[in-house]
Amino acid sequence: MLSLDNVQVSIEGVRVLRNVSCRIEERKTTVLIGRNGAGKTTTLRAIMGLLPLDGGAIRLDDDDLVKSPAHHRAQAGIGYAPEDRRLVAELSVEENIRLPALALKLNKIETKRRLDEVYALLPQLHTMRERPGGGVSGGQGKMVALGRALMVARKVLLLDEPFQGLAPALALDYARTLGELRKHRPELALLITESSPALLDKIADRTLQIERGEILAKPTET
């Protein structure tokens, strides 16, 4: 279980997260809803250790994540798919997906196992595996970024606005994939941010609201 306690973050001297506390539980899909600028992306980046905390604590099970450098998140099994894809243009789609395996020094068998898992869930990645990362469309790129995050995610998967900028057909596809993912990988704790709850109604177990850097009231259980 991933827990945030009174997390406070500033960017360039401006307080962006005032007081974020929440629990992301395993086997549950938690959706974080908020307007642009409410602090959704900042929350995810704080979890990934990409921003220094002004205060508060972030724990995975009983480990204090704040003390360890950013790259330890991946070792701890937290996968992250940023909103803007961030693929390496010079590498092929498959090389992009394999990058975490190289970084984490996974052995061949484990790499193959995780890669097969990704391809089983996202067969369209297998068809375009040889295309350069710089040559896929925005929507396809989101799928690649999801595949890359899945290579890392053993415990927690963070998806930042996965539907942002997706064509309606692709968005539907992506939502279906997330449903499949729940079945294939029931143990995962999923945290998905979105600006509107509509697309995630069916898959959300819990919905949190973030506004001006604070998580509102009690989570709604569905």
Add this chain to the structure above:
Amino acid sequence: MSNTVIPLLLDSLASAALIFFAAVGLTLVFSVLRVLNVAHGSLYSIGAYVAASICLFIASRQLSPYLSFVALLFSAVFVAAILGPLIERTLIRWTYGKSEAVQILITFGLFLMLEDLQRMVFGVQSLYEDAPVRLLGTSQIGGVVYLNYQIFLIGMAVLVVIGLRMLIRHTRLGRLITAVVADREMAQSIGIDTNRIFILAFSLGVFLAALGGALAMPTSGVAPGLGADTMVLAFAVAAIGGLGQIEGAAVAALIVGLARVLAIYFVPSLDAVAPYAAMLVVLLIRPYGLFGAVTARRI
């Protein structure tokens, strides 16, 4: 005509090889760390000083002159292993993400310190030991007598280009470097220890600079001021090739080498100006250098 063409080409290649060694480390460090290291030339001259000291020691003890070749390589490894991690951890790391002006000021400060440090350690007289050059002898090509050492230099430069390409494209470390160059945050998120990559890449840059200095020492010696001269030349070459482009630096070195040799052959007084004239022409046509990608400024 062919009597001048072959020596002209060989001279250009030999000159390009040395110019390439001066610039390649600078451009590599810039591509990975996004820091323009103004002290790069000092690392080149430190490599030359260390190589000269060891080669002079070998000569004074009348040890096997073949050892001086080992000494050239050893000097570069030695300088890189000590100064690479030390400079990156104590100075360069504080400049990541800071403005270019800050980075240039800090590395310029480092340049001043390293220049004085060299005067303290190695004195102000010039050092020179050409055992490696004498050892390889000469050969006749197209009726002109050539130092085999020059041909050795060309071979070394080709080896470095191929080696770096293999490293970047075909090794685990190369993949991780590519990921860090593309996007640091993403690289950290997928588990790459970017600090480790920065130390390694910076040390590799120091190694290439020191190797350049060490390899140049037997032909031209080393004296105070070499660091500054090398820095300016390295910057011109890196700018022509496109900052951060390794293959670009190789092509740029060929262009500058050719420009220099043409000047020496036909208008000797323009020798020193030739590299910068070449830079001016290239940058007028391609402001980001030959291989530099046009990138939108972030914010």
